[in-house]
Amino acid sequence: MIHQLQRGPGRGRSFVKRIYVPRILGLGFGAFPVGSVLYELNYTTPVWLLMLFCALIWPHIAYIVGLRAKYPYNAEFRNLLFDAAIVGFWIAMMGFNLVPSLLLLSANGLNNISAGGVKFYLKGWGATLIGMCLAFLIIEPFIYLDSSQLSIMICIPLVLIYPLLVGFVTFRLSIKLMEERQHALVLSKTDALSQLNNRGHWESLVLKKFDAGKATNEKPALLMIDIDHFKRINDTHGHLAGDKVLICFAQAMKNFFHGTNAELGRYGGEEFGVLLPDTDPMSAKQVAEAFCRYLAKQELSICTELDIKLTVSIGIALLTPNMQDFSQWIDIADQALYKAKDNGRNQVCLAKQDNRHFIATAVSS
Numbered sequence: 001m002i003h004q005l006q007r008g009p010g011r012g013r014s015f016v017k018r019i020y021v022p023r024i025l026g027l028g029f030g031a032f033p034v035g036s037v038l039y040e041l042n043y044t045t046p047v048w049l050l051m052l053f054c055a056l057i058w059p060h061i062a063y064i065v066g067l068r069a070k071y072p073y074n075a076e077f078r079n080l081l082f083d084a085a086i087v088g089f090w091i092a093m094m095g096f097n098l099v100p101s102l103l104l105l106s107a108n109g110l111n112n113i114s115a116g117g118v119k120f121y122l123k124g125w126g127a128t129l130i131g132m133c134l135a136f137l138i139i140e141p142f143i144y145l146d147s148s149q150l151s152i153m154i155c156i157p158l159v160l161i162y163p164l165l166v167g168f169v170t171f172r173l174s175i176k177l178m179e180e181r182q183h184a185l186v187l188s189k190t191d192a193l194s195q196l197n198n199r200g201h202w203e204s205l206v207l208k209k210f211d212a213g214k215a216t217n218e219k220p221a222l223l224m225i226d227i228d229h230f231k232r233i234n235d236t237h238g239h240l241a242g243d244k245v246l247i248c249f250a251q252a253m254k255n256f257f258h259g260t261n262a263e264l265g266r267y268g269g270e271e272f273g274v275l276l277p278d279t280d281p282m283s284a285k286q287v288a289e290a291f292c293r294y295l296a297k298q299e300l301s302i303c304t305e306l307d308i309k310l311t312v313s314i315g316i317a318l319l320t321p322n323m324q325d326f327s328q329w330i331d332i333a334d335q336a337l338y339k340a341k342d343n344g345r346n347q348v349c350l351a352k353q354d355n356r357h358f359i360a361t362a363v364s365s
């Protein structure tokens, strides 16, 4: 799936850019040992020009071709295979001179396996063999294994620099992947509209608190908050205006609970949840009523450009020892919320200790 996405039209430009500098340096530094052997073998000017083309011009052509391609990702893999063919070509032209040939093969193999894994590494070998065959169209195959002191010395920069470079590029890539993973993790926990915790993540926080509360005898509280007559806003001003109201409402929640340890979530539609840490019934009720008053004072019209006065109904349930699981806790807070709705809305309703009786209180301004 990831490969399909990466290989789509226009995808993979960053891959092309990532390979650009390593290719310039790899082929650039690789030209020195190759050049030293070509010099020993007395090659003519056209061969030297071809070598300089591969070392100095090809990396830029590959970059432009990769960036302009409709499928940059695929184009870059073709470029990498072309690199492998270049390596094979010059190895054959050097008569398989041992040290430079091994170095070119190892640098190219490192490149290919880090870019495309084992399968691509093997494909690279195929391209290298094709490159060798192309060389044999120009010259008679020959073996010249002995590497001079000069060509061994000239290999040193590539030996030292190239693995560092590939390692550094791989390191930067892994950092980028980690950041993207982190971002995806945040997105998977966040409600896209309100930017609060989404239902799944909020419920997981409630579950954690439920387990911790059972173990420690803490008394956390759940507040289920539902905007009153929200449908009317949609019906009167349209769904988009309704969305804007939800965004502004979520922001008001964040502002009100800012600096507390409360966990806020969008439970669904126009219903929100607040998980308050260790508290007592009266304090939880006071917090809920204070939020209702805060909301009444908020100038939502500034945020929504609509003259709307929002009220909410809130159901509260504290964690009690007789609760079987966290969903029962949410359910009892929900029942308290519906009692608040039944009693005329703009109310706070607290579930009593037995979780079967509820005390609803209209919010005084």
Ligand SMILES: Nc1nc2c(ncn2[C@@H]2O[C@H](COP(=O)(O)OP(=O)(O)OP(=O)(O)O)[C@@H](O)[C@H]2O)c(=O)[nH]1
Pocket: 193, 226, 227, 228, 229, 230, 231, 232, 234, 238, 239, 240, 241, 242, 243, 246, 268, 269, 270, 341, 345
């Ligand atoms: N704009 C918008 N509307 C939503 C969204 N999610 C749910 N709604 C709407 O919220 C409305 C909820 O309506 P009801 O469940 O009847 O509740 P209500 O009108 O708030 O009435 P009470 O809760 O009884 O006070 C429905 O019209 C839904 O379409 C959303 O993400 N954006």
